[in-house]
Amino acid sequence: MKHVRGAGCLILLLTLLTTTLLSACGSLKGAVGETAGAAQVTRYYTYGMFFQLEGFLEEPGEVASAALVLRSGSGEDGTLYRAEVPVSLSKKQGRLRFRSAEKIDEGLCLDTLPTGTCAALLETRDREGTPRYWTLEDETGSDKKPAEPAIEYYTLSHGRGHRKVTTEFRTLGERNTLVFQVRRSRLPADVYDIVIDPGHGGKDPGAQSGGYSERDIVLEEAKAIRTALERAGYKVLLTRDGSEDPEVNMAYTLYDKDGRVNRACASKAKLSLSIHLNYSPNKSQNGVQVYRSRKAGDAFARAIAGGLVDGTGLSYSTMAGKTVPGVYTRTFSTADLREERAKAKAKGFSFYEATTSTDYYFMIREFGGIATGAYVDGRNPDYGTNEYRNSNQGVDGLLCELAFLTNPEDLKVLLQDQRGIASSITNAVDHYVDGLYENPGGQTADLLGKETL
Numbered sequence: 001m002k003h004v005r006g007a008g009c010l011i012l013l014l015t016l017l018t019t020t021l022l023s024a025c026g027s028l029k030g031a032v033g034e035t036a037g038a039a040q041v042t043r044y045y046t047y048g049m050f051f052q053l054e055g056f057l058e059e060p061g062e063v064a065s066a067a068l069v070l071r072s073g074s075g076e077d078g079t080l081y082r083a084e085v086p087v088s089l090s091k092k093q094g095r096l097r098f099r100s101a102e103k104i105d106e107g108l109c110l111d112t113l114p115t116g117t118c119a120a121l122l123e124t125r126d127r128e129g130t131p132r133y134w135t136l137e138d139e140t141g142s143d144k145k146p147a148e149p150a151i152e153y154y155t156l157s158h159g160r161g162h163r164k165v166t167t168e169f170r171t172l173g174e175r176n177t178l179v180f181q182v183r184r185s186r187l188p189a190d191v192y193d194i195v196i197d198p199g200h201g202g203k204d205p206g207a208q209s210g211g212y213s214e215r216d217i218v219l220e221e222a223k224a225i226r227t228a229l230e231r232a233g234y235k236v237l238l239t240r241d242g243s244e245d246p247e248v249n250m251a252y253t254l255y256d257k258d259g260r261v262n263r264a265c266a267s268k269a270k271l272s273l274s275i276h277l278n279y280s281p282n283k284s285q286n287g288v289q290v291y292r293s294r295k296a297g298d299a300f301a302r303a304i305a306g307g308l309v310d311g312t313g314l315s316y317s318t319m320a321g322k323t324v325p326g327v328y329t330r331t332f333s334t335a336d337l338r339e340e341r342a343k344a345k346a347k348g349f350s351f352y353e354a355t356t357s358t359d360y361y362f363m364i365r366e367f368g369g370i371a372t373g374a375y376v377d378g379r380n381p382d383y384g385t386n387e388y389r390n391s392n393q394g395v396d397g398l399l400c401e402l403a404f405l406t407n408p409e410d411l412k413v414l415l416q417d418q419r420g421i422a423s424s425i426t427n428a429v430d431h432y433v434d435g436l437y438e439n440p441g442g443q444t445a446d447l448l449g450k451e452t453l
């Protein structure tokens with residue numbers, strides 16, 4: 001179809017396209033098929049490259065297992081995606097609760113959906129294995145909050161061209177359900193693939209040692225990483241480029257309109273790497289530490305940490321608490337919470353409802369919207385507001401402590417092998433993205449490249 005020439009062919013092409021479009025719309029009702037009733041969706045959102053939903057079935061009957069199913073209504077039975085979903089029965093109300101994956105960055109990878117339109121259903125099976133299908137209805141709004149808006153997601157390109165995935169509740173005949181529409185699309189000017197967030201800046205130097213400051217080294221690393229990622233075909237946003245006012249306290253402008261939080265969230269980027277350096281009075285302390293959200297899996301963080309260790313002279317940090325080599329999480333400790341509560345009291349505002357399972361680092365928690373429990377709503381007079389705290393499109397943010405500024409061997413790599421660091425991170429991102437295409441989590445692999453529209 002790529003080399004069609006002449007008016008006759010064009011008319012034929014248009015006719016074919018119109019017919020296909022009409023039949024695709026018609027068949028979407030068919031995609032829903034026979035249903036047992038409706039399941040209620042209480043939250044739906046993206047985090048990184050993944051789509052998630054949570055909800056419940058009021059009268060589930062006998063359920064031994066459940067799956068999220070996407071159907072196009074064309075082809076054999078039109079199933080584009082099928083993956084088991086965790087379910088739990090809440091005893092109190094007898095409701096069957098379900099969520100599409102255990103971790104916020106696992107399950108349905110939007111990038112791997114083929115172009116076309118499909119409807120999502122919940123499939124439940126009884127002990128005999130007999131399936132029943134349930135439409136998914138919008139129950140995301142309540143007295144306390146408006147319903148979540150439709151999601152407009154742009155895939156990472158990575159040499160495959162961009163696609164726009166629109167996810168919304170739609171009426172199909174008599175019923176409503178969640179619909180995914182995937183189209184080839186250009187990336188809008190204000191949408192990015194990846195955010196690179198060099199830490200500190202302005203009059204905040206970060207860690208300092210031997211005449212070097214974290215602020216300046218991470219900026220150079222970040223610029224090199226941007227160049228390498230752009231060469232690999234990604235569209236990259238830097239949250240600061242060194243042109244910031246040297247007198248401005250960046251720690252207090254995080255949540256301004258042009259601050260790093262709102263800029264990163266507005267970019268609709270899928271992935272973000274905040275670049276930092278570690279500090280220790282013990283000069284032998286060294287190595288890479290990558291922090292991820294406590295609610296996420298290890299895959300992305302492991303790819304970055306492993307890439308740095310394989311591709312440079314850096315090694316994994318030996319610090320305790322890792323989930324896999326080089327990968328860490330940090331949530332508020334009881335001491336942190338006590339301290340934050342005391343600060344809030346002194347400044348006269350009621351402290352946020354953070355707990356010991358809330359992500360501690362703002363660039364992980366606040367970049368992720370509802371997926372990671374972002375909460376900065378402007379009540380603290382020192383800060384602005386995270387305008388995207390209720391967003392149902394979260395950026396998968398990692399905090400990368402590349403190395404220790406205080407360790408002589410680490411410092412040597414930081415100063416002398418910026419290109420190695422940049423290409424290792426780029427290879428790691430490529431590896432992670434390619435891995436999702438090879439193993440998308442559900443049964444979409446054999447359908448990739450198959451055009452349904």
Ligand SMILES: [Zn+2]
Nearest residue numbers: 199206276277
């Ligand atoms: Zn730092």
